[in-house]
Amino acid sequence: MKNYRVEVTREGKWWMVAVPEIDGLTQARRLEEVELMAREFIAVDTGVKLDDVSVDVEVKVDDIDAGARADQIREERRQAAELEARALAESKELAHDLAARNVPVRDIGEILGVSFQRASQLVNS
Numbered sequence: 001m002k003n004y005r006v007e008v009t010r011e012g013k014w015w016m017v018a019v020p021e022i023d024g025l026t027q028a029r030r031l032e033e034v035e036l037m038a039r040e041f042i043a044v045d046t047g048v049k050l051d052d053v054s055v056d057v058e059v060k061v062d063d064i065d066a067g068a069r070a071d072q073i074r075e076e077r078r079q080a081a082e083l084e085a086r087a088l089a090e091s092k093e094l095a096h097d098l099a100a101r102n103v104p105v106r107d108i109g110e111i112l113g114v115s116f117q118r119a120s121q122l123v124n125s
Contacts (some may be wrong), residue, residue: 002048006055008060019055022046031059054074095122 007018008031015028017038026041028034034057043050059067091112098108108120 001052001054002037003054004055006034006057007036007058008059008067017041019045028044034059092122092125095119099123 009016015027020091028037039053040054042053105119107117109116
């Protein structure tokens with residue numbers, strides 16, 4: 001399988017899809033269509049099967065590298081989800097430890113900074 005870099009820019013109502021490696025250009029109406037349009041264009045232009053073509057899409061709007069910024073946002077979301085999962089696990093552990101020492105659920109909630117209802121859920125999970 002051969003991989004191609006695809007540069008996507010906005011022109012009016014269209015996304016222009018450039019494939020520098022083969023000096024090719026096609027277009028798509030919606031961004032979700034870009035990958036397939038690029039792969040089909042490359043397959044026809046180079047005479048290979050569609051399944052043998054993969055693309056890396058780089059989206060730029062004016063001077064904004066939207067793709068790179070979106071990648072950074074996705075990475076930050078992934079990190080946030082990881083931190084959230086860790087905080088939840090530690091909250092459950094602390095809630096269990098405190099409950100085992102007969103600390104009232106309302107006080108566990110106060111310690112954890114959550115409602116007593118949420119503290120109860122953590123204790124009972």
